[in-house]
Amino acid sequence: MDAWAANNEGRSVMSKDLNVHDVSTKTSHVNILVKNLSLTIPTPYYARSTSASLSTSDLSPGLSPYLAPSPNFTLLPQEIPLPSVDLGAAELELFSYYLSHTARSLAYDEDDLYALQVGFPNLAFRSKPLMSSILALAAVRKCHDLISQPLQRIDKSQVRHLLALADEHHRVSLRQTRADIPIANHYDHVVANAPLMVLYATANHAVRIHVEKTLDAGERTSLAPVQLHWMTLIRAAHLAYTGLLHSTKDFGFLEDFRASPPDITLNSQSTNGLVPLGENGPTPQTEQLLMPIIAATSGSALEKLRTRAQALEFAAHLKPSWESPGEDTELQACLVALEALSSIVNELFHPDQRAYTDSQQPDLEAGWAALSQLSDVSPWLRNYMARVTFSTPPKPLRRTIMWFLNRIPSEFLSIVESVLDTISTSPGSIPDEGIQCEGDVSETTRLAMDIFSHWLVLVMLLDGVWWIGGIGACELGRIVKYTRRKNFFGEFLGMETWWPRSMLNIAMEIGSQS
Template structure:
């Protein structure tokens, strides 16, 4: 055969040299439509085009100029303030309330450090921008959180690759939750974003475990733990949605219940690990230092079911306390459950306490001479607040304090029961779990009723109702040696039924 007949020339085509950053990263052809190319439009992705310099088509993609010019604005009126703000910086816009430096702490403005930022791929830059412009603002509640989430942590992330990976993971999960809330979310796109977030999270875990023994960068450790806590619950919420919307012929793996609890508790353990080992103070009873700044009282929980829970939780917990007195004395597992129940009672009392018209004062932990003294004051205050080391005005932190402060032995019993729920339905088993395990699950279920009230927090969503529903179904079907565990009226089950019916009829 002639050589000319064997050779096949390529079909004439035009290279997409000016395609969007998404298509370039995926190495696929871009149709270069504006404002969003067809592929990004179909997958509901942010579509961005790089502005190129003349005669530089073959050069590497430049770093987004907007991110390279980020500035930290000093506190208005401070001596360090130069009066100049970058107009292009999202960190210095009026919409972010000028990003006040936290009270009691003023510092000069400084450019966002670029140590690791210059190595980000275009898609990673896009996620980092999403964190700065959307995720961090969703999480912000006061000026301390503004500085921590919008300025402090992004600056640290640009110095620490593991922390940057955690920030990117949280931003990707934020996008997942945004898509879940849309009328017609695409499961494939959500699953793809979740896989991307999981990859960043695992990279961060590996890198921080490798560097932790060598480097005493406590700011990076605490900030990373805070990001992972929100990532854990946000990714758990996303997995729940994927499991609920899966086709019967292609079921999605059920989420592991205890994983999100472990990640949420990580910030508390990291903070407690920086306290002096010889300190006579336990983390929960560490010295508080009053500051003169006045704050508003604890706001009420704005949820339709809040009045019902407030009116019924006290007798429900009293019934549980009475049951705890019938359990074997001297058993360390039972003692851990009783401690958890006492903690839950105090959490519920604070969550549903009547509004106090008198103002309260902020409290700040005194680091003393331990490693905690090496942590930046703004991050020390923020971590103490989210881990419930100091009282918080936010109902979500009041309710989630249960996970931070519950005894490790109690959480171990809960994890055992969760593993049992996932392994088998329980019916027909010759021997079931002991009374301590069952009582631990009862206490945990009572707490989950409170978590139902947090379904408007984007990184929590419907976790409470879903987890509680699985426990209710498991409890109904359990038979161990003729013992019907699910007999009688049960307050968590009743509240779950009410929440389920409310969700059914309240509409979109």
């Protein structure tokens, strides 16, 4: 502690010489994360506990809690050290559950476990938002374990309580992270929170899907899955990482960086004897039955998709440029997304034709990458961020498939999310087949949804990953029912022979046999 205090005192003296522009430069790339989290969390229909609830005054009207305000940098005469985080009895129980269950279930190998079970918890004791993210994840994991029991043993009131608690901790983390971005000595904590928020977003969505399938219709109304834009969260973490990686360090700060609080020293023996679960992707049943079918049919499905894209590209060349200026940009985004999808399919089913090799991955400890702002992040955290944002090996099946979201242009994701936002999350509210689709849907939008649906077929292979499993089939099911509306895809393809729908039907049939 004396060494840490001495270093911190040194930093406070040097902080007097900093100006507003310097601090803004140092934190600009971290803003990528929260500024991309422009999402809306729906208010649950259950009562909140008084200890963690947020009043309406906490969130400005019309402003999403995910949006970071413009930083208002104020230089204090002395930098305030990070306070320690105190936990109550219920929070300690959740924290213990995270260490014993959640962290191990999220880790793919020993390096992942090292960060999740030692690195993040150590940081969290000096960062309330990071601790809140850990507790939110623990609550969702505990809920998952509850609903995985036989139906007659499920405590429905505890399921509701855990989901409410997770939501509250997540909201607290978002609000505090937004406030922490301008503070230099919170740098590691803000970066560390990014992957935990991503895990929470997908885990919460997957667990609510599981709850909807498990509980009776009358019991699940307040627990149904909601549109959390989990895809945007995944992209936001990657953008924050790559923003830091490709930014140049201002060496005027060099002495200040050296005076930073010391890195956490992680004991290499901390995880000895604990074997990570290594949830790679499919369940044994999916791997044996569904995966071979998808592998055998994906090639012809992609060929049809390419033919459709080429037809649209040819038609676009025949149109005058002034007729639809925005459509060309959207079409190019679709072509990039299609290329990314093809690359991932090749990597999954034809590993000898991999487009991306390990030698093309950045070396984070050498060369220009070591001179970027990313070098100011603790080494263990830097390496973990590189792995989970799919920037460096290893690439288990789950990371290879989800990598698609980081390789597609933002224009493509905007098209997809604009359609998804019009599809209700309640299955019963989606009109049946034969109802005319309202408004004009462009051919580019149809192509984007076609490409996205093909990717969701691959996501169905991740049913063995607890924080992703169920998302692929659920989202594809919503799209299939929505696109049954008359002529959504035009006359180009028939719904009965549409590959995503065929794969979904096969997956449902296999699931019903288990």
